[in-house]
Amino acid sequence: MRRPKLKNSNSGKQNRKHFISRKVRGLQEEKEEIELLKSWIEFGKPDPGCNPLSNPSLPGDMPIGRINANSFSQYSGCKLFSQMPLSQKTKDGLHEANYKVMTDIQRASLPHALCGRDVLGAAKTGSGKTLAFIIPVLEKLYRARWGPEDGVGCIIISPTRELADQIFNELKIVGKHHTFSAGLLIGGRKDVDTEKQYVNELNILICTVGRLLQHMDETVNFECSQLQILVLDETDQILNKPFKGSLNNIISQLPNERQTLLFSATQTMSVQDLARLSLKDPEYLGVHEEAERATPDRLEQIAMIVPLDQKLDMLRSFIKTHLNCKILVFLSTCNQARFVFEAFKKLPLGIPIKRLHGGMKQEKRMAIYSQFCEQRSVLFSTDVASRGLDFNKTVDWVVQVDCPDDVAGYIHRVGRTARYQSGGKAVLFLMPSEIEMLEKLKAAKVPIMTVKANTKRMLPMSSLLPALLVKYPDVQQLAQGVFISYLKSIHVRKDKSIFDVRKLPIDEYSASLGLSMTPKIRYLKQRTKHRSDNEGSFHVKQENDTMPEFVHIPREETPLDKSNVEEEVFLLPKESQKEGKMNAAEIELVQPATRVLKKKKLKINPQRPGGTRVVFDDEGNSLPPLAAIADTKGGNGTLELDKVNERYAKLRQEMKERDKEDKLLQHRRLREKRQKEKMKYKVARPDDGEEEDLSGSDEETIVKKRSKRSKTYFDSDSVEEQGKRIKDNLGFNADSITLAEQEELALKLLSSMHS
Numbered sequence: 001m002r003r004p005k006l007k008n009s010n011s012g013k014q015n016r017k018h019f020i021s022r023k024v025r026g027l028q029e030e031k032e033e034i035e036l037l038k039s040w041i042e043f044g045k046p047d048p049g050c051n052p053l054s055n056p057s058l059p060g061d062m063p064i065g066r067i068n069a070n071s072f073s074q075y076s077g078c079k080l081f082s083q084m085p086l087s088q089k090t091k092d093g094l095h096e097a098n099y100k101v102m103t104d105i106q107r108a109s110l111p112h113a114l115c116g117r118d119v120l121g122a123a124k125t126g127s128g129k130t131l132a133f134i135i136p137v138l139e140k141l142y143r144a145r146w147g148p149e150d151g152v153g154c155i156i157i158s159p160t161r162e163l164a165d166q167i168f169n170e171l172k173i174v175g176k177h178h179t180f181s182a183g184l185l186i187g188g189r190k191d192v193d194t195e196k197q198y199v200n201e202l203n204i205l206i207c208t209v210g211r212l213l214q215h216m217d218e219t220v221n222f223e224c225s226q227l228q229i230l231v232l233d234e235t236d237q238i239l240n241k242p243f244k245g246s247l248n249n250i251i252s253q254l255p256n257e258r259q260t261l262l263f264s265a266t267q268t269m270s271v272q273d274l275a276r277l278s279l280k281d282p283e284y285l286g287v288h289e290e291a292e293r294a295t296p297d298r299l300e301q302i303a304m305i306v307p308l309d310q311k312l313d314m315l316r317s318f319i320k321t322h323l324n325c326k327i328l329v330f331l332s333t334c335n336q337a338r339f340v341f342e343a344f345k346k347l348p349l350g351i352p353i354k355r356l357h358g359g360m361k362q363e364k365r366m367a368i369y370s371q372f373c374e375q376r377s378v379l380f381s382t383d384v385a386s387r388g389l390d391f392n393k394t395v396d397w398v399v400q401v402d403c404p405d406d407v408a409g410y411i412h413r414v415g416r417t418a419r420y421q422s423g424g425k426a427v428l429f430l431m432p433s434e435i436e437m438l439e440k441l442k443a444a445k446v447p448i449m450t451v452k453a454n455t456k457r458m459l460p461m462s463s464l465l466p467a468l469l470v471k472y473p474d475v476q477q478l479a480q481g482v483f484i485s486y487l488k489s490i491h492v493r494k495d496k497s498i499f500d501v502r503k504l505p506i507d508e509y510s511a512s513l514g515l516s517m518t519p520k521i522r523y524l525k526q527r528t529k530h531r532s533d534n535e536g537s538f539h540v541k542q543e544n545d546t547m548p549e550f551v552h553i554p555r556e557e558t559p560l561d562k563s564n565v566e567e568e569v570f571l572l573p574k575e576s577q578k579e580g581k582m583n584a585a586e587i588e589l590v591q592p593a594t595r596v597l598k599k600k601k602l603k604i605n606p607q608r609p610g611g612t613r614v615v616f617d618d619e620g621n622s623l624p625p626l627a628a629i630a631d632t633k634g635g636n637g638t639l640e641l642d643k644v645n646e647r648y649a650k651l652r653q654e655m656k657e658r659d660k661e662d663k664l665l666q667h668r669r670l671r672e673k674r675q676k677e678k679m680k681y682k683v684a685r686p687d688d689g690e691e692e693d694l695s696g697s698d699e700e701t702i703v704k705k706r707s708k709r710s711k712t713y714f715d716s717d718s719v720e721e722q723g724k725r726i727k728d729n730l731g732f733n734a735d736s737i738t739l740a741e742q743e744e745l746a747l748k749l750l751s752s753m754h755s
């Protein structure tokens, strides 16, 4: 597009001056506000270890902020956001989102978090923990005058992609008037390469563990050495398996000098966890510890004893009698979510149904999640939706068809309803063998009432399934997958006093899924013996009566089977596989029963050239590379596996070290570059005493630099076209300069270059 000619150069100059002086005035005001906030926060900061909830709240007619030269209004204990030492931009964002009165966790944690302390916050589900960390993040970066040249200032880590997306949206709402750039970095997206290009330009990263680690490992310039604040949402989950290893890796790459905020409805942190996170005198704020119940007050909870083979009938009856409700149904495995969804699609319930599980494509997951927020429907989900998700506070019923792993799992699942000030209901189907769970729940202050299911009014589902399975072979395959994966999900659970696979009515369960024959499950008595001989050690099964074990005899593979296999592996403790810590029982779950683990000796011909690398012997004759480690002395050309392993380990080590050196070098270069840019920028900042100099090139540098502080939201899935997307997202800020103003500036630059 051609630049329009300026008709009147005088009026152009005047506009320019007007614009620049307005900008400078804005900067001066910002500087003064920051000074005020810093003094106010310092003046009224709560004593370490105190819970601000116990402080009296501020009377309504008290002045807010500076009272006289050296004193400020009290903020620890106050009830309204407007009484807190927050920037006007944050206050405006909160006001527009209709956030006025703080919740308990916000009242308790904000005063500590605002003055830079590490915080461990625990409060019931739906009590507003998200704002309790978003506000300190915005404020910390604002008071540090964080800008694009400063790079990543905050990392918020979430256990699931949907929760990360929800946090990102909340940040966009509350941080609307700030100029920071923020990015959503979550797995399951194709365009990681585009993310890599922009990740260093972002100030706030909201990410899942895996994607963050991927950037740390793969993005050449990824730099977070200036990190100011780290947030872990659902901390207890992130600190445990399967995230534990990755999180340790991430933490090791972050600077220790930072503020850390940890939040969850169920905090089960150990001293080691605190040490891992290098927390400094953290403030523990468990605001509902003294409460009578661990779950929201407006939540009604009931439990029903339902035998395994009647669960589907009960579920169908339940949904049919609650067609006007939004219902979230939890199942143990992806296979179950798939199967139940497919079956109910073919036997309609009279209400829209959806499914959500980890085996789905990311775009689909996001779409389902958004649809369920808006639409009255039934969502069949795995625990992927059990934590943090708000669904617009509109879920009426949470139905747990399968018992959760533990009490914490239960609290998070039921917490998807009765959020903030709304009410909700939850029902738990318990098998007779799982009744002990009720005691555990009651001991953890979960008020749950047992009701008797009215089996007479139960609508049959299992009786309809055999015909359905005959008609749809793909659903039949799914049913078989459900059978296997459900048994495995019970088998891998830790609490054996409740979850005992031997107590399950296997044949009845198989029949209730519509299967004409129970899939072959060979029960083996666990026998573990470690034997070592000359060839090394391996596991063999041995007699042991304590725990049964099962091995699934694989069927012929079909496309559906493939997905089942993925899920079955998913059900196993992944990290123990990775870390080589699987016990014999777990190994048996993944190995076909007939597979014999044998250590083979590979034979090679040392004279046969192979590969491109040439190795020479003492006489200068060329040898293939592996010949160097072949047992040539013995004369049989046998390749010693130990030597091979040793060699590979050495090579791996070398590569790791080189990789590390490269990364360090790259980081150093980048830091130097940033430092230079920052210096240039800081020299040119008006708050360093240069705001008076508004003529000539300095003034242009200031405004140009400041105008760069427009906001970018980077959500790599939100717009189709990459380049367009990034451009489109620039300039969200109401304070940022308009296109006409930018053109004007560019014009001035050009004319000053020519003159």
Ligand SMILES: Nc1ncnc2c1ncn2[C@@H]1O[C@H](COP(=O)(O)OP(=O)(O)OP(=O)(O)O)[C@@H](O)[C@H]1O
Pocket: 098, 099, 100, 101, 102, 103, 106, 123, 124, 125, 126, 127, 128, 129, 130, 131, 264, 265, 387, 388, 389, 390, 392, 393, 415, 416, 419, 420
């Ligand atoms: N001060 C407030 N005023 C009004 N609504 C609020 C306030 N704080 C939070 N909310 C609303 O309450 C709901 C629950 O908040 P949030 O998702 O932060 O809860 P949570 O404690 O993080 O829950 P979970 O433990 O399930 O993650 C959201 O819809 C949020 O918009």
